[in-house]
Amino acid sequence: MSKILRCLALGAVVFALAAGAPVLAEDDVVRKGVDLWATVEGFAQTSFAGDPIPADFFCPGSKPFNGTIIFKGKPLVAEPANSLGAIDTVVQRLEDASFDDKGEASTRIRLMALSLVSAKPVETSCGSYDVAVSLADEQPTTTMRIRRTGANGGTYLAPLALNVKVEFTPAAGNQNAWRELTRRIDLGPGTRSVWTYTATPRYKGRVRVDTNSDGRPDSVLPAASNFLAGVSPATPAALASFSSVSSAPIACPPPQCPRQSCHCNPDADSWDPYADGSGCNSDHLHCVWVCVSEPDRACATVDEPAEPEPLDPSGL
Numbered sequence: 001m002s003k004i005l006r007c008l009a010l011g012a013v014v015f016a017l018a019a020g021a022p023v024l025a026e027d028d029v030v031r032k033g034v035d036l037w038a039t040v041e042g043f044a045q046t047s048f049a050g051d052p053i054p055a056d057f058f059c060p061g062s063k064p065f066n067g068t069i070i071f072k073g074k075p076l077v078a079e080p081a082n083s084l085g086a087i088d089t090v091v092q093r094l095e096d097a098s099f100d101d102k103g104e105a106s107t108r109i110r111l112m113a114l115s116l117v118s119a120k121p122v123e124t125s126c127g128s129y130d131v132a133v134s135l136a137d138e139q140p141t142t143t144m145r146i147r148r149t150g151a152n153g154g155t156y157l158a159p160l161a162l163n164v165k166v167e168f169t170p171a172a173g174n175q176n177a178w179r180e181l182t183r184r185i186d187l188g189p190g191t192r193s194v195w196t197y198t199a200t201p202r203y204k205g206r207v208r209v210d211t212n213s214d215g216r217p218d219s220v221l222p223a224a225s226n227f228l229a230g231v232s233p234a235t236p237a238a239l240a241s242f243s244s245v246s247s248a249p250i251a252c253p254p255p256q257c258p259r260q261s262c263h264c265n266p267d268a269d270s271w272d273p274y275a276d277g278s279g280c281n282s283d284h285l286h287c288v289w290v291c292v293s294e295p296d297r298a299c300a301t302v303d304e305p306a307e308p309e310p311l312d313p314s315g316l
Contacts, residue, residue, distance in 0.1 A: 027197060027226070028098060028099050029096050029097065029098050029099070029105075030093070030096065030097040030098075030099075030105055030107070030146055030225065030226065030227045031096055031225035031226050031227065032092075032093050032094060032095050032096050032097075032107065032222065032225060033092075033093055033222050033223065033224060033225030033227060034090050034091065034092050034093065034112060034221055034222060035090070035091045035092075035093065035227075035229040035230070036084065036087045036089070036090055036202055036203075036245060037087065037088070037089040037090075037091070037230065037288040037289070038073055038085075038086045038087055038088060038089075038250060038288060038289050039071070039072060039073030039088050039089060039116060039286065039287065039288055039289075040260050040287040040288060040289060041072040041073065041119065042070055042072060042119055043260065043262065043285065043286075043287035044070070044071040044072070044073070044116055044285060044286045044287060045068055045069060045070050045071060045282065045284070045285045046068065046069050046071070046133075046166075046183075046185070046283070046284050047067075047068040047282075047283040047284070048065055048066050048067060048068070048069075049066045049067075049068070049283065050283060051183075052064040052065055052066040053065035053066075053181065057179060057181075058124045058125070058126035058127075058129070058168070058177070058179060059125075059126035059177065061125075062124060062125050062126050063125060065122075065124060067122070069118055069122055069131055070118065070119045070120070071116040071117060071118055071119060071131075071133060072116065072117060072118075072119050073086065073088030073089070073115065073116060073117075074088055074115045074116065074117045074132070075087065075088055075115070076088055076090070076113055076115050076209050076210055077115075077209070077210040077215055077216070077217055078207055078208065078209045078210070078217055079207070079208040079209075079217040080207070083203055083207050083245070084203065084207065084209065084245050085243075085245035086245070087245055088114070088115045088116065089111070089113065089114050089115070089286075089288065090111070090112040090113040090114075090209060090211075090221070091109055091110070091111055091112065091158075091160070091229075092109060092110055092111075092112040092222070093107045093108075093109050093144065093225070093227070094107060094108045094109065094110065094141065095107045095108060097144075097146055099146075099148055103147055103148040103149070103154070104145065104146070104147050104148075105145075105146045105147075105148075106143055106144060106145050106146065107143070107144050107146070108141045108142070108143060108144070109141065109142055109143070109144045109158060109160075110139045110140065110141045110142070110161075111135055111139050111160065111162045112135075112139075112209075112211060112219070113134075113135065113209050113210065113211045113219075114133065114134055114135050114162070114164065115132075115133075115134060115210075115213065116132070116133040116134075117130065117131065117132050117133075118130055118131035118132075121171045122168070126177065127170055127171070127172060127174075127177070128170070128171040128172070129168040129169060129170055129171060129179075130168075130169045130170075130171055131166060131167065131168055131169075132166075132167045132169070132213065133164050133165070133166055133167075134164065134165050134167075134212070134213035135162065135163065135164060135165065135211065135212070135213075136163045136164055136165035136182045137163055137182075138163070139161075139162060139163060140161040140162070140163070140184075141161070142158070142159045142160060142161050143159075144156055144157070144158040145157045145158075146195070149233070150233050151233075152196055152197055152233035152234055152235060153194065153195050153196035153197055153228075153231075153232070153233030153234070154194070154195060154233065155193055155194055155195070156193045156194075156195055156229070157189040157193060158189055158190065158193060159186070159187060159188050159189050159263075160185075160186070160187040160263055160286075161184070161185070161186050161187070162184075162185050162187075163182060163183070163184050163185075164182065164183050164184075164185055165180060165181075165182050165213070166180065166181050166182070166183060167179070167180050167213075168180070185265065185284050186265055186266070186284075187263035187264065187265055187284060187286060188263060188264060188265065188266045188280050189263070190261040190262055190263040190288070191260075191261050191262050192259055192260070192261040192290050192292055193229075193261060194229075194230065194231065194232045194233070194290065194291075194292060195227055195228060195229045195230070195231065195233075196228050196231045196232060196233045196234045196239070197226055197227070197228070197233075198226060198227070198228040198231075198236075198239055199226070199236060199239075200239055200240070200242070201224035202224050202228065202245060203221065203224060203245065204224075206220060207220070207221045208220050208221070209221060230261065230288070230289070230290040230291060231252070231253065231256065231290070231291045232256055232291060232292045232293045234253050234256065238253040238254065238256075239253050241253075250289035250290075250291065252291035252299075253291065255293065255295075255299075256291040256292055256293050257291065257292060257293075257294055257297065257298075257299035258289055258290075258291060258299070259289075259290055259291070259292045259294070260287045260288070260289065260290070261287065261288050261289075261290045262285060262286070262287040262288075263285070263286045263287075264280040264281060264282050264283075264284065264285050264286075265280055265281065265282075265283055265284040265285075266280040266281075267280060267281055
């Protein structure tokens with residue numbers, strides 16, 4: 001009898017493989033976890049034109065600051081050291097997401113860690129300042145909508161909301177002139193929002209990360225899940241030797257190419273958290289590296305986007 005049962009079980013597995021159906025039941029559920037991102041240098045920015053830094057902020061008599069600051073990613077401090085490579089942004093998926101009969105699922109998300117620094121010092125009438133951005137206080141949540149478009153993965157829409165701390169440190173080293181402010185930023189969903197199933201953890205074992213920018217890892221990342229954001233649907237064989245926390249810009253599983261996914265802030269008059277991106281501006285912009293399949297373009301071609309590309313919700 002046991003031999004018969006083993007044969008029946010083997011036959012069921014072979015049939016599932018032949019039919020292209022998921023072998024594991026958990027493939028119908030995206031497990032909660034975190035998505036790790038490396039910012040594209042020079043393609044993250046914040047404008048103070050609509051909400052200037054007030055007069056006298058930097059020193060007595062300083063004028064209101066309404067300029068734009070360009071940022072780059074600063075790798076998060078982690079333990080073990082360098083276990084996250086060039087990663088500077090962590091987004092946490094708070095619940096498991098189960099697919100319905102349409103292949104759609106949803107979960108709440110929030111920023112867990114962020115580490116950006118100015119690409120060059122900011123010039124003011126009070127001198128030059130280096131700028132650092134991290135998370136401040138409790139973070140708001142938004143809803144991530146996930147769609148499975150094939151056996152190996154699909155697309156998603158994920159608007160972001162975050163409370164940030166902006167620190168201004170005098171480039172000359174005068175710590176008495178250090179300044180800080182906080183801002184709320186809302187970003188629409190990113191372009192090229194793709195994902196793939198994975199059986200290979202993005203990080204191994206217990207990894208702690210600095211979430212409050214004090215230089216000390218303070219929070220343990222949740223267990224790695226079966227969901228890999230930022231990589232087009234790929235076979236397990238293609239992902240076998242892929243390291244998603246490698247040094248910048250990014251290493252992609254062949255034949256995928258490194259491209260940019262950009263979130264921008266929607267215009268206040270037409271705010272829709274799931275808009276297609278055509279109604280947003282780049283007062284606040286955050287572009288991260290992703291891996292996508294583009295058979296008509298060579299991988300040596302790296303994006304130089306001036307504006308975020310619209311995301312077609314009908315493709316979700």
